[in-house]
Amino acid sequence: MSNRSFLSILKLLILSVVLAFTSNVYADPIKAAFVYIGPTGDHGWTYAHHQGAQYVKKMMGDDVMITEIESVPENSDSERVITSLARKNDIIFTTSFGYMNPTIKVAKQYPDVKFEHATGYMLEDNISVYSARFYEGRHVIGKIAGRMTKSNIIGYIASFPIPEVIRGINSAYLAAKSVNPDVSIKIVWVYTWEDPGKEADAARALIAQGADILMQHTASTSPMTVAEEKGIYAFGQSSDMREWGQNAQLSGIINDWGPYYLERVQAVANGTWASANVFDGVQQGMVKFAPMNQNMPTDVKNEAMKAIIDLSMGAIHPFTGPINKQDGSPWLVEGETPPNYPDLLTMDFYVEGIDSKYPN
Template sequence: MLGLSVPAVHAEEPLKVGFVYVGPIGDHGWSYQHDQGRLSAEAHFGDKIKTTYVENVAEGADAERVIRNLAKAGNDIIFTTSFGFMNPTVKVAKQFPNVKFEHATGYKLSDNLGTYVSKTYEGRYVAGYVASQMTKTNKIGYIASFPIPEVIRDINTVQLALAKYNPNAELKIVWVNTWFDPGKEADAANAMMDQGVDVILQHTDSPAAMQAAERRGAFAVGQASDMTHFGPKAHLLSVVDEWGPHYINRIQAVMDGSWKSSAMVEGMKEGAIVIPGFNESIPADVTAKAKELIAGIKDGSVYPFTGPLKDNKGEMKVPEGTKLTFADLEKMDWYVEGIKAEIPK
């Protein structure tokens, strides 16, 4: 009896997807949320994809090495998730034209390099309103990372909310020149509270400021992920980034062969920015107004960057009846009227 040879059935190779994070996935902020997006993609696609991530990657030469190694390892699409990864991503993308790259918060595009960013300023505007109503000292603190347009526009949005809803409130800004350093973030929070600040917002990634506020009876706003459990009494709300839908959509596009370089900008309307809930200590009318602002942002009736807007030196930057486009916001390098500080050089 002759044996029949049966051809082996090879399962389709999984799509390889790489991620590069500026902080640790345990930062409970920016990098943590990007990794939650990666896990959402894994849950969605199962064994159709294989993901790899590298955390704690310094911006600059180290980033270029990590991105190149992921490309050499055969990843089909690589997501680089910090502003300072922009030029290294551009450089590696030129060297690997068959690999797809997407860079978060940047603005440089090529045939195989796209960008994606969320409108965090929408959430900050709501947070600024809530802060304006919850402060007793009229001193609001903002822990800022680096003076890049994303951070500057979010600071400006908070100031615009304060000016509209509590003109007596003053915004105090401390630059810590890091995305993730719990010690520095806690020191900044404590220094501001020593000066009478009783509501703290942050553009850094650890929950250290929230924890400091909890210890000292102040309020704080969470960054990137829901930070409620780090300060149950202090936590007013969190401005949460939801990256899962974007990662699923773009990975699917690579699978379908429909991926094209694009500059994707998404916010509350698309579900990319979410405020999961509000502290029960916030008065009901304030929470109701915050929800009204969210609805207005979603339907376009509320847009913070609508003229007339002056900078903090008195120069008219946005005439009445004009709205800044996102392209304008991507280059923002000036403070709005009311901020008593200079942007670091």
């Protein structure tokens, strides 16, 4: 064998070893765990995350092992669950805001494990945070609601008074107001992410106040069921809820976590994972929409579709001035959008025109 042939073979061997190493630095399957606030069958928030986890399994096959823990309360139980998972997993996704402090605490004890916390804001070297621009979805359904309401009253079932939820209320109201100056919004706080009974009671209370369209930032399908029973309209949350409101559902916000989860698990596999703060929306495909109701007028549907296209192109922002805070003080001047990321991330006020008392 000539020296040239020997060197060529050696180069090929070295290249194959390098490619094998960089394609997956783990010899065994990656172990990925998901912690959920509700049951995977809620057909809302948890169901969407479960679908994302299953997408990872579908795409990676035997190269990943998925563990899912359902209905974990946002208390000391969550810390115990996360700790148990950290002992035997490479990456853990904690999928509710209230898991933030337990995730931080456990992550410090297991620095070699990667953690991904949904909707939080506290980063560490081995913790990433991620969320979707749900307020972009609220902008679209707000426009639909403003056009479709007959009573000019929109009912909103809210979970907890955290910035994520406040952003959604403000975005929906501003969008509805932009197409219907006479619209108002009634808000009922249920102080839970998922409780079918409380959500149904809230829906009925809002209908009693005159609401003929319901929005929700909660996980169960019970508000949609109530809307169907009462003959009014509603919007699905996190997932397509048409099965519970064939006539009631006008559309719905769908959270597509699958591509993000796949990217992050693969990053662990190839050794490129790094702490990050991800806040994606319609443009990135993390926020999508359920089909429009067939009974929706063509002009309303076209207006909603235009808003979706504009959001996907980055041509519009749901918070574009002039916008004042509820007390009348200015927030954004004419044509201005939030100049700083924290202006959205820490939103703690209603916008002008919402007459509900801001919650403690």
